Amino acid sequence: MNPEPYLQLDRVIHEKGRLAIMSMLAASPELSFTELRDALGMTDGNLTTHIRTLQETGYVSVSKSYQNRRPLTTCSLTPAGRKAFSGYVNLLEQIVRQNRPK
């Protein structure tokens, strides 16, 4: 058993809520705050906290604009975030392969 892949898992992404946000954003060019909140069933505060963490890590970019005079917050993955997410998924696949009975 090689424990190395476990040790390389990105702790920022590995948290349940942040993993969900990263997964949603990985499949869409961008998603609005409300789309993420409704799809993931998170509270505004919870989602804001996770997005701020991801933003500080440089994985997610947040843009604020106005649409029809209403504020619109959209989130998207940065290139660094996409790379980190891809690396995370690759590590998970590696772990699954490693643990598969031969």
Next chain:
Amino acid sequence: MAHLYPCESVSLRGFTFSDLPKATLQGKVYAMESNWAADHLQVIRTLMERSAVYRRALAPVMTYNGTLGVAAAALGCVLKISAPVSFVLFWAGIGVVALGGSYCLVRRQALKNSEPFWSPPTRRVTEAFLPPLVAGFIVAIAVFFHTRSAPQPPGGVMDLLWLPLAWVVLYGCALHAAGFFMPRGMKFFGWAFVLGGCALFGLGIPDWAPRPVCAHGIMGFFFGVLHLAYGLYLYFTEEGKNAA
């Protein structure tokens, strides 16, 4: 990169093992939980699919179109619209009203939720919908001009039995194509149109049925009753999930 398992000591069910070789113990602990990585991958896959799925205002759109379809079929029978040209014009008009109403419903929900109307899921669904719908539109135009210019125009709508059924099948294809980007039920809904339309092609029209009524009945059943039923089903099952 931050690490999830720095592990100065490893804790398992309340016991801390700090004296054993770390790598060995970690390996055993993680082997016992070998499924979590696969579970994580499954969660990621599900969320990515959900992210790309279109859910906006499906129940109101379906209910609206269903009601409109049933009302239009009844109106068509009452007004005795039986000439092919009138039939094409009447249902094309209903189609425009249906599209316009659906657009308003979707746009209203987008505004209500402060979301962009032309979101990626909306774009994907529209792109999937378009080819069969355009095909149906072209067929309707061809029928319209052909029956107008034909030296001996067909006698009634049922001489063009294939037209409403072709619309039904093409619409089913459109629903099925869009179903790849919508909740799973949409594909089954599309299959209902395709198989129902093909079955009616095969069965033909019974002699006892008044032909114009039968033509409007086909349109009313498929574009009215089925939409209405699916809309009601969505109201009860998808309530609260109507975000794009």
